[in-house]
Amino acid sequence: MSTRKTINRFATIGGICTAVALAAAGCGAGGPTNSGSAGTSTVNVLVEAGGHAELTGVAEQCKKDAGIDVNFVELPYDGMFNRLSSEFSSGNVSFDVAALDSVWLPSFKDAVQPIDEIFTDEAKKDIFPALVKEANVDGHFIGLPAWTNAEIILYRKDLFEDAKNKADFKAKYGYELAAPTTWKQYQDISEFFTRDGMYGTDVKGGVETEWLAHVLQAGSPMVLDENNKVVIDNAAHKEALDFYVSLTKSAPSGAAQVDWAAAQNLFNQGKTAMTRFWAHAYRQIPADSPVAGKVGAAPMIAGSAGIGGVPGPWYLSVPKATKNADAAKKFIKCAYDNNSMGIESSLGLASRISAFEKYQDKEGYESFGPLIETLNGKATATRPATEKWQQIVDTVLVPMLQKAVAGGDSATLLADAKKQIEDLLK
């Protein structure tokens, strides 16, 4: 009976496969882990996939210097917050060190332990002031910035240096064509290059950070003041929003849907002459891009309050629940000591001022000077320290921006946003 034989064959194969799978399933193919074991020299580090490369060199050095073995747990950004929430709330963590996005620090401040001993006076001088402030929660340092980022201006050097463009621009606007330093210049240059199927800039309706940088440049704290009072309807927010929206006429249509990836693609494809973008993108322009080798970098533009950017650091923190805190802190110290190794990685970032300065004059690192200037900018500030920040971004700020770039009235939208944020914070 052939069916019978087939079934027996499948049952046998299934049985063997299951037996093998079950036998191997006790540990999994990734190898055993000593997570949470007290006193071991192995630390598990939870890191967003993009940041893994930043710490790989550090981990190798740490093994040599301190005898610490490092296992990395890579997770995609979108799922990492859920994973952290789940493990912190259960009190049973599978990692000894977590790389936390700065916006998550307030949410997890009670689940991680102080690392004050790493923040010596010397260290505090070598870390950007905004980051030192952000890492300090309720009087204790709870995370060491492993790398940081900020938006700077990337522009098409070839177009800016073209003699005809220079002459035409001067004739039309009355001043020399150069990398913009003010809002007005950014508007003029964007308008000038919007021709022949090209656009002067992009407008990102799908993300909020860029508009918040303009708010800082206009002289206001972002969304909440130091007393956590909602100030999103003040004059600076409106001025920044009006400026942001004014650029839509020099940007590709569909601004409401444009996010970081879309804006980066447009620039790398040669569709936009300028972009305000995270500094790491300078080194990530594909070699076969039509703009490769033709891009310049400049500090973020200034408003009435000066240059202002929103830093995007990631912090290394030690969960209270780990039983391997000593080794975890040794790893973090290693990460600080060898911070400049991150610059050699594919992401190419660091957090120490000395690390950036060491590389800023080297070829290929032209974005570091503008990045340092932006991070030291008079108006540069970190995001408000509230546990509700991510919720405010997702449910209020981004939808409001999308309506604004689609033609909504800025004053009305900001007033509505204020009410929604106040409701969220109640």
Add this chain to the structure above:
Amino acid sequence: MRVAERTTHDGGTPPPVVAGTSVPTTTGSSGRQRRGVNREGLEAGRRSTRTLLWVLLAAAMVLYGFPFLYLLFTSFKTPIDTIAVPPTILPREWTLENYTNALGRSGVLASFINSIQTAIISTVLSLVLAVPAAYGITRYQTLSGRIFIMAALVTRMVPPVAIGIPLASMMAAVGLSDTPIALSIAHTTISLPLSIWLMSSFFEAVPKDLEEAATVDGCSRLGALWRVVIPVVSGGIAVTAIFAFLASWNEFLFALLMTAIRSQTTPVVIANFQTQFGLDWGSMTALAAVYSIPVILLTLLLQRKIVAGMTLGAVKG
């Protein structure tokens, strides 16, 4: 061009005849000729219906297959081609670089092994639990059975994220954190309810007379199930197995919440190509293309059984 029309004896309209061609008459040997024309007409009708069906089939295949083909083509594109605005379908320059990047990334091979382990355990668990459950429910027709099968369906209505975090905590509490076994159990919660429903419908299609005949011949109830019913529903079991395997193979959320170093599966690794600092389309699509190969092979291997399973209910009664 003039077209002559005639009426047939059954009132139907024969196919139009183009003027100038030989027109068969209704007398003498012309009867056979006319039947020949009718047959040709029917053939022509069948041909156009078949052509139409083929066109519809091709359209459906393009509709369903295009995303996969696009993924496949993207995996052979250069970095700048993958982000072209507007996008291109075919690579301007073919490259295998994305495959070397993706497969050379640390942890990819381990994630494949983890995915295979997890999917096999989950599939076997689902079948081992679903087959007797479905058989009992369909053959004994009790109230508790009916309540059970409805309750099984209700569990499918709970969003996975609502049970993912508690499940992760439970697995950690029993020391199964970050193991393929824990993930397999979690995946079984997804596949088991629908496996029971699927198997129930397959068992219902099997006439009770078959089992009764087997018991008359000396089989026990379990013997009849194993020797008679299971072979009859083997196609259905293949369909259910494929479904359970796919549910585990492609699952992302539980894998994200419950795995770390030891048991991370490939869907999480694929998602890791999208980072906060950029999206590596080329490597992501290359790994996704490679990851789809085992499922395609499995489907081809069990193709006959799947078709048999799908038509099992059609001969009920």
